Structure formats: structure tokens, C-alpha cells
Amino acid sequence: MEKQLTQKESLEIIHAMVQQSRQRVGENGVFYLLWGYAALIAALAHYLLLQAGIQNPWMSWVLMPVAGVLSGIIGYRKSQQATVLTHVDTAMVYLWGAFLIVLITVLSFSGQIGFTGSYPVVILLYGLGTFVSGGILRFKPLIFGGIICWICGIAAMFSAFDVQLLLMAGAILCGYIVPGHLLYAQRND
Amino acid sequence: MTDFKELDPLLHQSLRLAVMSLLASVVSAEFVYLREKTGSTAGNLSVQLDKLQTAGYITIVKDFNGKKPRTSCAITPVGKAALATYVTALKTYIQL
Numbered sequence: 544m545e546k547q548l549t550q551k552e553s554l555e556i557i558h559a560m561v562q563q564s565r566q567r568v569g570e571n572g573v574f575y576l577l578w579g580y581a582a583l584i585a586a587l588a589h590y591l592l593l594q595a596g597i598q599n600p601w602m603s604w605v606l607m608p609v610a611g612v613l614s615g616i617i618g619y620r621k622s623q624q625a626t627v628l629t630h631v632d633t634a635m636v637y638l639w640g641a642f643l644i645v646l647i648t649v650l651s652f653s654g655q656i657g658f659t660g661s662y663p664v665v666i667l668l669y670g671l672g673t674f675v676s677g678g679i680l681r682f683k684p685l686i687f688g689g690i691i692c693w694i695c696g697i698a699a700m701f702s703a704f705d706v707q708l709l710l711m712a713g714a715i716l717c718g719y720i721v722p723g724h725l726l727y728a729q730r731n732d
Numbered sequence: 733m734t735d736f737k738e739l740d741p742l743l744h745q746s747l748r749l750a751v752m753s754l755l756a757s758v759v760s761a762e763f764v765y766l767r768e769k770t771g772s773t774a775g776n777l778s779v780q781l782d783k784l785q786t787a788g789y790i791t792i793v794k795d796f797n798g799k800k801p802r803t804s805c806a807i808t809p810v811g812k813a814a815l816a817t818y819v820t821a822l823k824t825y826i827q828l
Contacts, residue, residue, distance in 0.1 A: 548744055550825045556746055557819070560753035563769045623797060626765035629758045 566631050568680045570621070572727030574614050575673075575685075579719030581610035582669075583712055590708040601658075611643075634679045642672045662707045666696035666714045673718040684725045688718035739825075742787050743818045747772050747780045752815050755790060755807040763803040781805060789814055 548556075585603045592600030625632075645668055653661035674689025676682075695714035699707040743749050750770045755761060767777050784790045789811030793804045807815075 548746060548749070550822055552746070553744070553749060553822055554826075556749050557753045560750050560769065561757055564754050564757040626762040626768075627758050628760045633759055 564627070564629070566629050566680075567730065568631075568682060569726055569728070569730030571635070571676075571680060572723050572725075572730055573617060575719045575723030576727060577610050577614050577617070579715055579723050581606045583715045583720060586708050586712040586715060590705060590712070593705055593708070631679055635676060638672065638675050638679065642668065659704050659707065662704070662711060663696050663699035666692055666699050666707075666711050669711075669714055669718055670696060673722065677722070680726075682722065682726060684722035685718075688722045691717040739821050740814055740818050742783065742789070743814060745780070747776060748784055749818075751777070751780060751784065751805075752789065752807065752811060755805060756812060756815055760804045760806040763805070766805065784811070787811075787814075 588603035670692030677685025692714040
């Protein structure tokens with residue numbers, strides 16, 4: 544014979560289970576750090592190579608596909624080990640999937656709009672990714688980081704190409720690296 | 733003692749209610765996740781999951797993750813509606 548529940552016990556069970564299913568958002572930190580550091584190094588290297596007058600200074604961005612493959616491997620392993628799929632997980636996959644499609648499109652056709660025109664758009668796009676993911680994860684440093692990216696993106700529209708690269712590096716630092724470290728520090732909470 | 737006969741008897745059991753509450757807040761969850769979060773035994777959990785599936789409250793998909801068998805559970809729209817009705821009924825009891 545099953546024990547009869549009281550209404551208080553029923554509510555306690557519901558409350559306890561909803562608390563149990565709360566996401567550990569810190570586990571997402573590694574992706575921001577991976578992408579952030581790769582993009583920061585690429586942007587600064589691009590700037591330095593440009594200043595040094597070296598041919599094809601944009602070659603530094605070859606780091607990004609490497610970071611992409613690495614984060615793909617980490618993401619796949621995490622999904623294989625995960626025993627639960629949350630709405631947050633699904634929302635993040637759609638957000639970063641859309642981000643990647645727009646990023647690749649803008650970079651592929653940057654010949655059409657020019658590098659000087661496309662980099663501010665990329666910075667604004669970085670801001671969109673961090674701002675929205677900050678909302679999904681309810682993590683304020685990402686939301687603030689996203690706003691800083693947008694300010695850098697607007698400033699980049701009025702700047703020379705070499706300054707745009709520095710603004711991009713600043714945007715990545717505020718939008719990805721700092722929030723990424725803060726998020727990563729929470730991974731075991 | 734308050735009369736509970738209007739509450740869905742399928743949900744008015746601690747483990748089934750716990751499972752439904754967990755599944756209501758995620759897309760899907762594996763058997764091991766449900767067992768860990770509810771602190772139940774595999775045997776009891778298995779029996780209660782079967783009852784919820786028979787009622788159409790959850791779906792159970794069995795497949796393989798590499799070579800390891802995997803059982804994934806997800807709440808159905810019927811299950812969500814039943815849980816919402818249960819919670820509403822519970823609220824009215826508490827207000828009395």
C-alpha cells in the first residue's frame with residue numbers, strides 16, 4: 544500500500560525537484576574562454592602583422608577554425624556524457640548555430656562589403672551572442688559584455704581598420720574572456 | 733484530514749510526482765539522472781516510469797550511447813496538462 548501524501552509533502556516534492564533540475568551554468572565557461580582567447584590572439588596578431596607590413600596579416604584568423612573544431616569536440620563529448628537535456632542547452636545550440644551561420648556569411652562575403660565594413664558587423668555580432676546567452680544563462684557579466692561589444696562595434700564604424708582590430712580585441716576581452724573566467728569559476732557550484 | 737480524491741491518483745504518489753516535476757523542467761532526462769535526483773531504487777523507478785508511460789504522461793526511448801544502453805524520458809503535452817491540473821488542485825486545497 545502506497546503512503547498517502549499530504550498537500551504539504553506534494554508541494555515539497557515539486558519544489559525540491561525543480562531545485563534539483565537547476566542548470567549548472569558554469570560548465571559553459573570553457574567555450575567562451577576557448578573562443579575568446581583564440582579570437583583575442585587572432586585580432587592582436589592581425590594588428591601586429593599589419594603594423595609590421597607583413598603580407599596577408601589576416602592569416603592569423605586561421606586560429607578560429609582550430610578553436611571551432613576543438614569546441615566541437617568538447618561539445619560532443621559533453622553531450623555524450625550528459626544525462627539530461629535542458630531547454631537552456633537547446634536554446635544555446637540554436638543561438639550559437641545562428642551566430643556561426645551569420646559570422647561565416649559576413650566573413651565569406653567581406654570582399655563585397657570590404658573588411659572595414661565587415662569587422663564592425665562582426666563585433667556587433669559578438670555582442671549579440673554574449674548578450675543573448677547572458678539572458679539565457681541569467682548571467683549578468685555576459686549581458687554587460689554584450690553591451691560593451693556593441694559600443695565597440697559602433698566605435699569601429701567610425702574608425703580606421705587597424706583601430707577596428709584593437710576595438711575587436713577590447714570587445715572580446717570584455718564580452719568573452721572576463722565573463723568566461725567568471726562563469727568558469729562557478730562550474731563546481 | 734482533507735479529502736484528496738479529486739487529485740490525479742497517478743501524480744499523487746511521491747516518486748511519480750518527483751519524476752513528473754523533474755521532467756517538466758527539462759527537454760529530456762535519462763534514467764540515471766532521474767534515479768540520482770529522486771534518490772530512488774532502479775526497480776521502483778522503472779515500475780513508476782512504466783505507469784506514467786501507460787497513462788501517456790511521458791515517453792520513454794531506449795537506444796544506445798556507443799555500446800551502453802540508454803533510456804531517455806520526456807514529458808508529453810498530456811503529462812504537462814495533468815501536472816498543471818494537479819498543481820492547480822493542490823493550490824485550491826491549500827487556500828481552503
